[in-house]
Amino acid sequence: MMNRINVNLPEQSYEIAIASGNLDNLGEQMSSLQLRKKILLVSNPTIFKHYGERAIASLKAANFEVVSCTLPPGERYKNLNSIQKIYDVALENRLERSSTMVALGGGVVGDMTGFAAATWLRGINVVQVPTTLLAMVDSAIGGKTGVNHPQGKNLIGAFHQPRLVLIDPEVLKTLPMREFRAGMAEVIKYGVIWDAELFAQMEASKNLNQHRYVKPELIDSILTRSCQAKADVVSKDEKEAGLRAILNYGHTIGHAVESLTGYRLVNHGEAVGIGMVAAGQIAAELGMWQKEDTQRQDALIAKAGLPTKLPAGVDIEGIIEALQTDKKVKDGKVRFVLPTQIGVVTVTDEVPSDIITAVLRGMQG
Amino acid sequence: MMNRINVNLPEQSYEIAIASGNLDNLGEQMSSLQLRKKILLVSNPTIFKHYGERAIASLKAANFEVVSCTLPPGERYKNLNSIQKIYDVALENRLERSSTMVALGGGVVGDMTGFAAATWLRGINVVQVPTTLLAMVDSAIGGKTGVNHPQGKNLIGAFHQPRLVLIDPEVLKTLPMREFRAGMAEVIKYGVIWDAELFAQMEASKNLNQHRYVKPELIDSILTRSCQAKADVVSKDEKEAGLRAILNYGHTIGHAVESLTGYRLVNHGEAVGIGMVAAGQIAAELGMWQKEDTQRQDALIAKAGLPTKLPAGVDIEGIIEALQTDKKVKDGKVRFVLPTQIGVVTVTDEVPSDIITAVLRGMQG
Known part of the structure; x- marks a missing residue:
C-alpha cells in the first residue's frame, strides 16, 4: 500500500x-514527474553498499542515465569541501539545468545534496530518498538545505524544495539503533507541537x-x-516567516548542545531530546505548561x-553564549518554542536568561 | 532628479x-525599506577607497550599525574562498536573518555578496550599489548571484533578488575606460534585443x-x-524559464571566449561584444537577420x-567544445539568442555547428 502526502506550495x-x-519504484515515480534523463545520485559509502544498486537499477529500468558519488559519512563532513566534490562530479558529467540530483541517505546526505542542487547552475532538481528515520520524518521534507560553518551548524544554506520525497520503511531495518x-x-516533537493523537499512540506502545x-x-x-x-x-x-518556527521545538538549546560537544558526543536527535526536556521545563517554570505534561x-x-x-x-555558560549565534536570534533576542498543551506550542522571545540557566543547572548529568 | 524603475516580482x-x-542617500533609502540595523558592507579595496566612507557615513547617519569587508578584485577571486571570507565576517559580527549585506562595487562584488546573502542563514537581505556601468545596467538587477567553478563561469549560484538597487551615475567618473x-x-545588447530607440540614440552619438x-x-x-x-x-x-534567456544575447560564445582565455585576456563586456558580432553573423547566415543590420x-x-x-x-575547436558546458545547454543542444530585427530577438537551439565554425573562422584576428 502506498501512502501519499502532498506538500502544497505556491x-x-x-x-x-x-x-x-x-x-x-524510484525510477518509475521519477519518470511520472517527467524529469529528464541525467541523474546524479549522491550517497555515503555505507548506505550505497546497502541500497545503491537497487536504486540505480530502478532508475536505469526507467531509462535514466545515472552517475553516482559518495561522500564521507557524518556531520563533520557536512561542509563546503564536500559540496565542492558534488560540483566536480556534476561538471565532469555535464549535468544540465534540467538534470536531477538524488539524495540517497540520511540528513547529512540530504542536506548537502539539496544544497548542491540549489546552487549548481543556480538550481537544478533534487529528489530525496531518506534512509534514516530522522531524514524521513524531518530533514528530507520542506526544502531546508545546507552545510555547517566551522563555528555553527547549518549557517550556510538555501531553501530548495525537492520534486519528490520517496520513503521505503523497510530500509529502517538496517538503521543502527542509536540512529533510530x-x-x-x-x-516525539511532532506529538508535542502538532499531533496529540500521535503522542497518545506512542504513550500506548510498550517499546519505542x-x-x-x-x-x-x-x-x-x-x-x-x-x-x-x-x-x-x-x-x-515555506520560508519560516512564522508558523514554521514551531518545528524548532527543542532545537534552540539542542543546537547549542550539539555545537558545544563538537557534533560528536551527542547526535542531532539526542540533542533535540535534551532540548525538548529543557524547553518543557522552561514552559513549566513560566507557568505556561502543566508540570504533569512535562513529565509525560x-x-x-x-x-x-x-x-x-x-x-x-x-x-x-557556554550554552547561553552559543544561543546568541543561533539563526533564530532577532535583535539579539533568543526565540523559544514552548508547549502550552500536548499538541500545541507557542513562540516567544521573552524568556529570562536566569530561568534558562536554572533549568539547565537542574539538567546536569 | 531621481529616476525610479520598479522590478515587479511575485x-x-x-x-x-x-x-x-x-x-x-543610501542610508535614507534603506531606512524607508524598514531594514533592521545590522549591515555588512562588502567591497573591493579600490572601490572602498573611493566610496566606502561616503556609503558608511550615509548608513550611520540613518542609524545603521555597519561593519565592512573587502575582497580582492577581479574575476579570478570570484570563488568559494572569497564567499567563505564573507561568511566569517558575518559570523564574527553575528549577522541575523533580518540583517542586510550591501554590495558596493562591480559585478564581481555584486555577484559574490548576493550569493553570500542568498546562502547565509538560508537567505538574508541584500542591497546592490553597483559602481561599474556593467553592474549598473546588468548584473546588479535581477537576482542572479554566484561564483565561478575552476572550470566554468557562474556554475555555482542562486537566484536572490536585492531589496534595492541604488545607482549614482557620478561614480562612473572614476571608472577605468576599459571597464566603461x-x-x-x-x-548595446539592450538596443539589439529590446529597445530600438536606445540603439538609435547611440548611433546618433559621435562618441561612445x-x-x-x-x-x-x-x-x-x-x-x-x-x-x-x-x-x-x-x-x-524571474527564473529564466523562457523570455529571460534573451538577456544571454552574445553570451553563449562570449562565455566560451572568456573561459578559454582564462578570464584574463578579454573582460566580460569585450567577450559579449565578440559574442554579439558572432551571433549577428550566425543570424545573417541563417537568413534570419539582414546583413545591413549586422553591420549597424x-x-x-x-x-x-x-x-x-x-x-x-x-x-x-576549443570554443565549440566549451559551448557544451554552458548552463544553457539542454539535452546537449546549445541555445542561441539571434536577432531578427533591431530591438527583436528569438531563441533557437537549431544552429548547425558548421555555421558556428564558419562564422568564428571569419572572425579570427
Missing part, C-alpha cells in the same frame, strides 16, 4: 510517497527504543503522521532511549 | 533608484568609447533605458571601442 508542490519496497532513537526525538520492538502499524503511523505534520506546517509557511513528555523521551540530562561536562 | 518587488549623488567600454557592450565624451543626457538615457529593459524582462520571467550593430560595437574579432590564438 511555486511547485510535491509528494511524499511512503510504501514498503518503494526503493524499487535519534529519529524518534523528532517524532528499537525498531524491531515497535509494531509495524505504529511505524506506519509514526511515518505517516510525522510527514503529514511536517507537510502541513511547511505548506503554510520526558517519560516518552526516556522510553525512546534518549538522554534527558545534559552530557557530562557541558558548560552552561 | 514574492518581493524592488526599485532601481538612479540619481546623481545618490550614494549619499565593457559596460557599453551590455547597453569614453565616459567623458558621451553627453550626460545620453548617459542618463543609457542607464534608465537599460535598467528598464532589464527590469521588464526580469519582471516577466558591429559599427556600434566598434564605436564603443570594443573588439569585433576573436583574440589572437583562441582555438575555434
